[in-house]
Amino acid sequence: MSRPVGPVFGKLDWSVTPYTDLLQTVNSSTIVGAGAASVLVLGAIAAVAVLTWKGWWGPLYRDCLTSPDAKKIGIMYIVLGLVMMARGIIEGAVMRAHQATAMGTLDQPETGLVSPDHFAQLFSTHGTIMIFFVAMPLLIGLINFVLPQQLGARDMAFPVLNQVSLGLTAAGAGLVMISLLIGKFGTGGWTMYPPYTGKVFSPGEGVDYWLWAILISGVGSTLTGMNFAVTIFKKRAPGMHFMRMPLFCWTSLCVAIMLIYAMPALTVSSSMLALDRYAGFHFFTNDAGGNMMNYANVFWMFGHPEVYILILPAFGVFSEISSTFSGKKLYGYTSLVIASMSIAVISFTVWLHHFFTMGQSAGINIAFGIATMLIGIPTGVKIYDWMATMWRGRVRMTAPIVYMTGFFLLFVIGGMSGIILANPSIDYQVHNSTFLVAHFHNVIIPGVLYGMLAGIHYWFPKAFGYRLDETWGRRTALLFVAGFVFAFLPLYVMGLMGLPRRSPTFQDPAFLPWMYAAGLGALLMLAALASLVWTFLVSWRNREALSVPGGDPWNGATLEWSSPAPVPEWTYPCIPQVTDRDDWGERKRAGDPWRAPDRYVDIEMPADTPHGLLIAAAAFALGFAMVWYIWWLAIAAFLAIPALLIWRGMRVIEPRIVSAADVEDEDRRFREFVARTAPITRAEESTPRNRGVPDCTEFAG
Amino acid sequence: MSDQGLYPGLNLGEGHGEAHDEAETTVFGFWVFVMSDLVIFGILFASYASYLDPVGLAGGPGPQDLFDIRSVAIQTALLLLGGTAYAGVSLAVKYEHGRDRVLAFLALCALLGGAFLFFEVRDFATQAGKGGVPQASGWLSAYWALVGLHGIHVFAGIVWIGAMAAQVLKRGLDDAVKVRLSMLGVFWHFLDLIWVGIFSLVFLVPLA
Ligand code: HEM
Ligand SMILES: [Cu+2]
Numbered sequence: 001m002s003r004p005v006g007p008v009f010g011k012l013d014w015s016v017t018p019y020t021d022l023l024q025t026v027n028s029s030t031i032v033g034a035g036a037a038s039v040l041v042l043g044a045i046a047a048v049a050v051l052t053w054k055g056w057w058g059p060l061y062r063d064c065l066t067s068p069d070a071k072k073i074g075i076m077y078i079v080l081g082l083v084m085m086a087r088g089i090i091e092g093a094v095m096r097a098h099q100a101t102a103m104g105t106l107d108q109p110e111t112g113l114v115s116p117d118h119f120a121q122l123f124s125t126h127g128t129i130m131i132f133f134v135a136m137p138l139l140i141g142l143i144n145f146v147l148p149q150q151l152g153a154r155d156m157a158f159p160v161l162n163q164v165s166l167g168l169t170a171a172g173a174g175l176v177m178i179s180l181l182i183g184k185f186g187t188g189g190w191t192m193y194p195p196y197t198g199k200v201f202s203p204g205e206g207v208d209y210w211l212w213a214i215l216i217s218g219v220g221s222t223l224t225g226m227n228f229a230v231t232i233f234k235k236r237a238p239g240m241h242f243m244r245m246p247l248f249c250w251t252s253l254c255v256a257i258m259l260i261y262a263m264p265a266l267t268v269s270s271s272m273l274a275l276d277r278y279a280g281f282h283f284f285t286n287d288a289g290g291n292m293m294n295y296a297n298v299f300w301m302f303g304h305p306e307v308y309i310l311i312l313p314a315f316g317v318f319s320e321i322s323s324t325f326s327g328k329k330l331y332g333y334t335s336l337v338i339a340s341m342s343i344a345v346i347s348f349t350v351w352l353h354h355f356f357t358m359g360q361s362a363g364i365n366i367a368f369g370i371a372t373m374l375i376g377i378p379t380g381v382k383i384y385d386w387m388a389t390m391w392r393g394r395v396r397m398t399a400p401i402v403y404m405t406g407f408f409l410l411f412v413i414g415g416m417s418g419i420i421l422a423n424p425s426i427d428y429q430v431h432n433s434t435f436l437v438a439h440f441h442n443v444i445i446p447g448v449l450y451g452m453l454a455g456i457h458y459w460f461p462k463a464f465g466y467r468l469d470e471t472w473g474r475r476t477a478l479l480f481v482a483g484f485v486f487a488f489l490p491l492y493v494m495g496l497m498g499l500p501r502r503s504p505t506f507q508d509p510a511f512l513p514w515m516y517a518a519g520l521g522a523l524l525m526l527a528a529l530a531s532l533v534w535t536f537l538v539s540w541r542n543r544e545a546l547s548v549p550g551g552d553p554w555n556g557a558t559l560e561w562s563s564p565a566p567v568p569e570w571t572y573p574c575i576p577q578v579t580d581r582d583d584w585g586e587r588k589r590a591g592d593p594w595r596a597p598d599r600y601v602d603i604e605m606p607a608d609t610p611h612g613l614l615i616a617a618a619a620f621a622l623g624f625a626m627v628w629y630i631w632w633l634a635i636a637a638f639l640a641i642p643a644l645l646i647w648r649g650m651r652v653i654e655p656r657i658v659s660a661a662d663v664e665d666e667d668r669r670f671r672e673f674v675a676r677t678a679p680i681t682r683a684e685e686s687t688p689r690n691r692g693v694p695d696c697t698e699f700a701g
Numbered sequence: 702m703s704d705q706g707l708y709p710g711l712n713l714g715e716g717h718g719e720a721h722d723e724a725e726t727t728v729f730g731f732w733v734f735v736m737s738d739l740v741i742f743g744i745l746f747a748s749y750a751s752y753l754d755p756v757g758l759a760g761g762p763g764p765q766d767l768f769d770i771r772s773v774a775i776q777t778a779l780l781l782l783g784g785t786a787y788a789g790v791s792l793a794v795k796y797e798h799g800r801d802r803v804l805a806f807l808a809l810c811a812l813l814g815g816a817f818l819f820f821e822v823r824d825f826a827t828q829a830g831k832g833g834v835p836q837a838s839g840w841l842s843a844y845w846a847l848v849g850l851h852g853i854h855v856f857a858g859i860v861w862i863g864a865m866a867a868q869v870l871k872r873g874l875d876d877a878v879k880v881r882l883s884m885l886g887v888f889w890h891f892l893d894l895i896w897v898g899i900f901s902l903v904f905l906v907p908l909a
Contacts, residue, residue, distance in 0.1 A: 157726050222737055230730040260733060264740040272748075272846065281835050281842035282759070283748070289759030289839030294751060298744055646864045649881070650871055 010630035011205065016183045029115040032094065037181045066608040068159035069569055070144045073166050075463055077141025078456065080166075082532075084133040084173055089529050091126040095119065096487070096522035100515045102505050109505040116504040120187035121206070123502055125176060127190025128210060131306070132217055133173040135444070138452040139313040140169070140224050143252045146459060147228065149560035149567065150246045152237025152576045157230040159606040165220040165227065167616025172217025175623045179209045183627070186210045189502060191299060192273070194284035194292050199277050205627050211274050212623030218267050225259025228252055237559075239578035243337070246558045246582070247330060250337050251316030254344035258305045258312075261348070265302035269295055278626075296358065300351035308347040310444065312340060314451020315382060318407065321400040321458055322386040324554050326393025327682060327698065329582065332385040339378035339385075346375050356424045357431055365424040372422035379415060383408070394682060398554075399473030400454035406481035407446045414442030417492065432502075435495025441488045450480065453532070461553050461692065465566040466546040470686045472535040479528035487521025490514040550674050550692030555682055555699070557585030562593065564670040565692055570603045570658055573667040588699040594674045600664040604655040614644055724880045731884040735891050742895050745847040746902055752840040753907060761838035764907035767828045773904050776820045777896065780855075783813035784893040787886050794882055800869050803882070807869075810889065811862045814855050821852050848903060851895055858889055 003011040014020060018033035051057050064072055098119055102112030110116060144162065148155055156162045179185040186206035188197040197207045232253045236245070245253075273295065275281040282290040323330040330336065352360070352368040387408070395401060417439040421427050430436065453476075461467045494514050499506060539546055551565040562584045563571060574597045580586035587593035618640040625633035679695040680687075751757070789806035792798070825845075828834075835845035865885055868878050 157730060226730060226733045226737065229733055230726060234726045234729060260737045261740055264737055265744055268741055268744045268748075272842075275835075275842065275846065279835065281846070282837075282839045283842050283846075285839075287759075288837070289752060289757040289761070290842075291751070291757070291839060294748055298748070301744070642860065646867075649864055649868055652872060652875070652877070 005629045007632075008630075010625070010628040012182070012628045012630070017181060027115075028113050029118045032114055033118060040177060040180050062608070065613050066610050068155075068163050068606045068609065068612075070148050070156045070159065070162055071463065071567060071569075071571075073162050074141045074143070074145030077137045077144060077166055077169070080170055080173060081134050081137035081141060081452075084129050084137070084176075086529060087177075088126055088129045088134050089525055091122050091129075092487075093522040093526050095122050095126065096515075096519045098122075098504070099506075100519040103509065103512060103515075104505045104507060106507055109507070111505065114504075117187060119504040120189075120502070121185045124187055124189050124192075124206075124210070125179070125185045128185075128213070129173075129176055130444075131190055131310070132214065133169070133176060135310045135448050135452070136217075136221060137169055137173075138456075139255070139310065139448070140165075140221070142317070142452060142455050142459070143228060143248075143255065143313060145463060146248060146455075146560065147231065147252050148235070149462070149563070149571055150249050150558055151232065151235060152240055152559050152572065152578060153231065153235040154571050154575070154603070155235075155606065156227050157235055158227050160609060160611055161223055162227055163609070163612030164615050165224040165612075167612040168220030168223075168619055169217045171616045171620040171623065172213040172220070174620050175209055175213040175216070175627070178624065179206070183209070191303070193299075194273055194276065194295050195286050195290070197273065197277075198285055199280075200285070207273075207277065208627040211270050211277070212626055214270050215267065215274070216619045216623050218263050218270070221259055222263040222267070225256045225263065228256035229260060232256065237576050237578050239583075243334070244578060244581045244583070247319035247333070247336055247340075248313070248316035248558075251312040251319075251340050254312050254340050255309050258309050258344055258347070262302045262305035262309065265298050266306075269298040269302070272298075293355075293358065296355045297351070300354045301348075303354065304351040305344075305347045307440075307443075308343055310448045311451075312343065314407075314447050314455070315340065317400075317451045317455035317458065318386055318404055319382075320558065321404060321454055322389045324458075324556050325398055325401050326390045326395045327555070328389055328393040329557070329585075330385070331388035331391075332381075333581065335381055336385050339381045342378040343375060346371065346378070350375065353422055353424075353427070356427045362424070369422050369424050373419055376415060376419055383412065396682060396685060397474070398686065399457045399468070399470060399477050402474050402477035403450040403454040403457075403480075406477065406484075407450045410446035410481070410484060411443060413489075414439060414446065417442060430495055432500055433495035434491040434499045434501050437501050438488050438491035438495060441484070441491075445480075445484050445488070450477070453477070453480070458554070459560075461546075461548045461565050462551065462560060462563075462567055463565075464543075465549060466539065466543040467548055467553055467690065469535055469539045469542065469546070472531065472538050476528055476531040476535050479524055479531050483521050483524030483528050485521065487518050487525055490517045490521075494518075545688050548690060548692030549670070550677055550694075551670075552584075552694050553690050553692045554685065555694035555696075557582035557588075557699075559584050562587075564673075568663075568666060569605065570663060573597055573600055573663050585699055588696040591696070593696060594671055596667065596671050600660040600667070602660050603658040603663060605658060607653055607656050609648075609653075611644065611648060615641060618644065723876060724883060727880050728883055728887065731887055735887060738891070739895075742847070742850070742898070745843070745850065746898060749840075749843040749847050749903060752838075752843040757838065757840040757843070759838040759840070761841060762828075762831055762833045763840070764904075767831060767833040768904055768908060769824060769827070770904065770908060772820050772824050773900065776817050776824075777900050779813050779817040779820070780896050781893055783810050783817065784890050786810045786813060787889045790882060791886055794874065794879055800874055803869055803874065804866055807862050807866050811859050814859045814862070818852060818855055818859075821848070821855075825849075844903065848899060851892065851899055854892055854895070858885075858892060861885055861888070 003013070005011055018030065018037045022030040022034040051060060064076060067073070094113065098113040104111045114122065144156070176185070183205045186192055186197060186202060186209060188202065188207060188210075192207060192210050195201060232245075232249060272281070272283040276283050276285060276290075282288040284290050284292045284295045319330055319336060350368055350372045352364065353372045356365050356369075386404075417435070421430065421436065421439055457468055457473055494511055497508075497510065499511060548565050551563050551567075552561040553565070554561070559576060559578070562576070576583070584593065618637045622634055622637035622641075625631070625637060674693050677691050677693040679693050680689050680691070681695045682698055684690060786806055786809045789809065790803055793802040793806060833841055835842045862885065865878070865882060868881070872878055
């Protein structure tokens with residue numbers, strides 16, 4: 001069904017919306033499709049209405065969208081990730097609802113909530129969104145917010161580039177979102193393997209949506225990696241030697257290096273697929289010398305490191321919170337550093353385990369199988385280090401620790417099933433079954449998702465000046481743990497019983513009880529999502545009672561806890577001189593950590609600019625135009641990007657100066673607040689008495 | 702900034718003042734970018750090698766039918782001369798020979814790069830005339846993608862040279878412009894490096 005290409009609107013016409021589908025055939029599948037599109041439209045209308053009604057457009061533009069401040073950029077990334085996560089989890093639940101109703105017969109296999117094609121779009125958007133537009137924005141956002149503070153820096157090395165990266169990620173997310181309303185998404189899964197996704201088998205716009213979302217956001221992620229790496233290499237505070245960096249900085253460094261080297265592989269594989277589709281090249285076609293194995297190879301050269309890009313920041317978070325919430329120094333700091341780096345390196349050597357069954361020799365399979373299993377060693381080291389950190393510590397069961405406990409229990413199961421899959425002969429039996437789906441959710445949800453949520457909980461007061469509600473925080477965490485157990489452990493069983501992944505139908509009634517259990521799990525996950533939203537709402541309503549202007553609500557040891565909450569835009573009134581690992585903790589041990597700096601100086605801040613916003617708009621227009629073959633718009637948007645860069649280069653842009661007097665004023669007020677506020681002990685941490693000023697004497701012993 | 706020494710190899714010399722400090726972070730960042738770009742080329746090189754067999758050629762025209770080694774040699778000479786010409790830019794900045802000298806050398810670089818592109822595009826056109834279009838086989842797809850991407854880089858370099866010349870005219874040789882000129886230098890030399898790989902692997906290997 002190839003549409004004519006018009007000069008103005010390309011392939012666009014009125015027949016591409018889910019509403020036209022609904023008018024043609026009314027069934028549960030088209031109703032779900034139109035419903036989802038309506039949610040998107042209504043959500044957009046509601047957002048516009050609220051912004052207008054409250055008069056928030058100005059502040060949104062001035063304070064957020066044009067700000068090159070890494071802290072704000074980080075928060076925007078996280079908001080983007082959470083919004084996309086809502087869609088991703090709902091899609092997961094719809095898929096579960098479908099499969100629970102999808103038992104067909106051999107004559108009549110197509111039953112259930114949605115049509116097979118619709119189901120394929122669901123798992124494709126779900127996987128794409130979860131990996132690229134939930135996990136990545138969450139971790140990049142968290143690093144953006146935390147990293148400069150922990151390094152004792154004011155900002156990233158390249159603040160405006162940072163803004164551009166966010167813009168590109170948002171543009172990619174926007175493309176996936178708009179595919180809900182205009183046209184269809186691809187059906188090739190999050191990996192979009194050709195030849196199925198080539199022009200011959202997938203002629204429509206769906207694969208193109210994926211390609212442009214990935215290409216555009218991928219460039220953003222590459223640039224982010226560079227920004228992180230340069231920041232760590234060049235922007236550390238004086239005295240912050242590598243072996244004094246908090247572990248979160250170390251895992252961020254691993255992530256940065258991995259982004260720099262892994263993202264280009266994705267860019268290449270996607271560009272080649274795009275050339276096949278748009279220009280008739282023969283990289284991955286079945287005929288004329290194409291070879292789809294090259295796609296699998298190049299894609300997984302990115303894909304496998306990617307899963308460690310996802311998990312390493314969470315490992316960093318777990319390192320920080322295990323130490324903070326047990327009031328002990330991190331056990332085995334050096335071994336954790338070495339383990340992180342080993343994971344980063346080994347992860348580049350195992351990509352082939354994703355296609356053990358695609359016909360390479362047994363020898364190659366063995367080599368990659370062994371390399372894969374090796375990753376278990378540094379990972380095991382880490383788990384033991386965290387446990388040893390908590391051992392005999394004064395552990396408080398805060399929400400982050402609940403997440404971490406869930407992580408301990410579940411991640412280990414996921415890791416074990418990974419080791420099982422790393423054995424090629426077993427993999428032949430269970431690959432592409434729901435056993436695999438269970439495995440990767442088993443590492444991604446307890447690892448990445450819990451890690452990021454724990455991190456959000458942990459650093460939230462630093463960002464907004466008030467704590468999140470502990471009770472609701474813990475409830476959310478428990479719901480996520482219970483939801484995971486029900487939603488995914490049954491998939492191991494079904495996988496062993498032979499249910500293929502991505503299958504819209506099945507005929508054996510033996511699957512039913514497990515399907516229902518998994519469906520219940522999906523409901524619990526929905527409840528957890530609602531509970532998460534509720535946590536934010538409740539805490540915001542109670543923000544007075546939960547406020548922690550002292551800035552150190554958990555009696556932390558790393559540098560970022562020495563500043564007020566919320567952090568002023570300049571972060572530190574003067575760049576700290578670091579003398580120890582866990583510098584803030586050492587200063588507490590030495591006594592009088594909040595001593596004011598001797599003198600204040602003017603601070604240069606990068607000037608606000610709409611640069612990132614404009615580039616994001618151009619990139620989104622470019623992607624959308626390419627998907628729909630609107631060539632004039634594509635050319636215009638493509639030219640706009642270098643034009644914007646050149647235009648910026650021509651102007652001399654002066655930084656904004658914050659005067660020493662202003663800094664001093666605000667800093668003095670903070671120090672006076674700390675001096676007159678009664679410090680609280682660790683035991684009182686979750687009580688309303690916590691004003692962010694902890695009892696430093698608890699650090700001495 | 703950290704308390705370690707300045708990044709080696711980026712010593713911009715006496716007259717540079719604050720540009721020196723700025724170069725530290727910015728040019729290092731650009732090196733990192735170039736490393737990432739190198740990965741892209743590396744994967745394309747590997748793909749090219751993997752399509753260079755009878756299956757990848759798929760009965761279409763092959764290296765012997767299409768490559769004109771004389772033209773490739775001329776391109777090589779032009780590009781390497783262009784790289785050398787950039788030394789003129791760097792030296793003129795370093796020893797403060799004034800902006801006219803800088804502009805003249807930038808123009809020379811652009812000229813040599815343009816001449817390189819002229820020969821390259823001419824080759825592409827002749828090859829297409831002989832049926833060597835990227836749609837003809839997996840090997841030709843890989844060839845056009847790899848060599849074409851390098852060509853696009855050269856084109857982007859020329860646009861960048863133009864933008865820098867405009868900046869030198871408008872802003873003079875201020876700190877930011879100096880730092881950008883040294884990044885452009887890294888980029889321009891990087892293109893030589895890639896070309897040496899293309900010359901050897903793409904052209905010499907199959908012809909040998
Ligand atoms: C929160 C509740 C979640 C539910 C209920 C859920 C459910 C599902 C389902 C039903 C599938 C399709 C499996 C199949 O086709 O057999 C799937 C696939 C997938 N999910 Fe999830 N998921 C959830 C969370 C996540 C998260 C947090 C991530 C990653 C951060 C994730 C990543 C993926 C990926 C990558 C796929 C593979 C898509 C493909 O086959 O191309 N999921 N999920
Ligand atoms: Cu893998």
